[in-house]
Amino acid sequence: NARASGIGGWAVFSSDMGQVAEHRQWIESELHAAFQRGDFDLHYQPQVDLLKGRIVGYEALLRWNHPERGAISPMEFVPIAEETGMIGPIGEWVLHKACEDARVLPENCFVAVNISPVQFMTKDFVRYVRSVLEKTGLDASRLELEVTETAMMQDKERAAAILRELSELGISVAVDDFGTGYSNLSYLMDFTFQKLKIDKSFVSRIEKDNGGAVVSTIVGLSRALGVHTIAEGVETEDQATLLRAAGCDVFQGYLYGKPAPLVIRDGEAIEVRRVAVH
Ligand code: C2E
Ligand code: MG
Ligand code: MG
Ligand code: MG
Numbered sequence: 001n002a003r004a005s006g007i008g009g010w011a012v013f014s015s016d017m018g019q020v021a022e023h024r025q026w027i028e029s030e031l032h033a034a035f036q037r038g039d040f041d042l043h044y045q046p047q048v049d050l051l052k053g054r055i056v057g058y059e060a061l062l063r064w065n066h067p068e069r070g071a072i073s074p075m076e077f078v079p080i081a082e083e084t085g086m087i088g089p090i091g092e093w094v095l096h097k098a099c100e101d102a103r104v105l106p107e108n109c110f111v112a113v114n115i116s117p118v119q120f121m122t123k124d125f126v127r128y129v130r131s132v133l134e135k136t137g138l139d140a141s142r143l144e145l146e147v148t149e150t151a152m153m154q155d156k157e158r159a160a161a162i163l164r165e166l167s168e169l170g171i172s173v174a175v176d177d178f179g180t181g182y183s184n185l186s187y188l189m190d191f192t193f194q195k196l197k198i199d200k201s202f203v204s205r206i207e208k209d210n211g212g213a214v215v216s217t218i219v220g221l222s223r224a225l226g227v228h229t230i231a232e233g234v235e236t237e238d239q240a241t242l243l244r245a246a247g248c249d250v251f252q253g254y255l256y257g258k259p260a261p262l263v264i265r266d267g268e269a270i271e272v273r274r275v276a277v278h
Helices: 015-037 074-084 087-102 125-136 149-154 156-169 185-190 211-225 237-246
Strands: 040-049 054-066 070-072 110-115 143-148 172-178 195-198 228-231
Touching: 015 054, 015 074, 015 087, 040 087, 054 074, 054 087, 074 087, 087 110, 087 125, 110 172, 125 143, 125 156, 143 149, 149 156, 149 172, 149 185, 156 172, 156 185, 185 211, 195 211, 211 228, 211 237
Parallel strands: 054 110, 110 143, 143 172, 172 195, 195 228
Antiparallel strands: 040 054, 054 070
């Protein structure tokens, strides 16, 4: 609105911008209380390995359900939490909760946790991850961290060291949103990780123009690096067919299952077992 800009001549133009700024401010001021109150929850989305013919892992996705305003997307609040520092405690909670939840998931499945660049670069990140595994009793092989290439490129030497340490602990790393940030392929060669995750923006365009060729190129790059490829945002059978033809290993998307809360009965997650493997 006009108040937000303070310049009369911009009033009409900045009406939306003012609302965005207000909403932003509201999120910023609410985050702390929301966290204390326990508004946050994790949903899980299956990752399917077509060769193995089964679900191999679940990605933990953060959900904020505000008592009055309802669901607020992580795409809205995570960046703000990163700027304000709230991502620290929130991220720690996510990691701990996901590792705890993983114990009720099928034993041959891992849990994949999104790690903010801010968290990844925190001084004692690896030590913290190790302490969470110890506290929750989860085997390192059942934890995967999803880290964006942008996070890794900020301080390449440190990132390389952190990735090496994680790998030594037996924790696998997937490079999330691959191809959407700025990445330096020569550094990528020096980094230790186990998966490239093809961003859904590539998957959604796979049937158009050169989309298929682009995806094949990413799979080729994965192979050259000796890592697996996982595709996110797979919504249709046609996309899955093309991804399979391109040599993609693991699939995630609404076609296989939407993110859903864990439903635990008799110490086991039941809801997650229902997902159909195509
Ligand atoms: P991301 O890690 O790339 O997660 C994939 C997003 O795609 C998720 O959105 C997921 O719900 C959505 N998705 C999955 N399958 C499909 C599909 O078939 N079609 C479409 N259109 N979308 C699909 P979501 O849950 O809204 O999360 C958005 C982003 O927020 C995540 O992107 C991640 O960057 C961030 N985020 C979510 N949870 C956390 C968290 O615990 N910590 C941090 N640091 N970031 C998180
Ligand atoms: Mg992710
Ligand atoms: Mg992603
Ligand atoms: Mg993405």
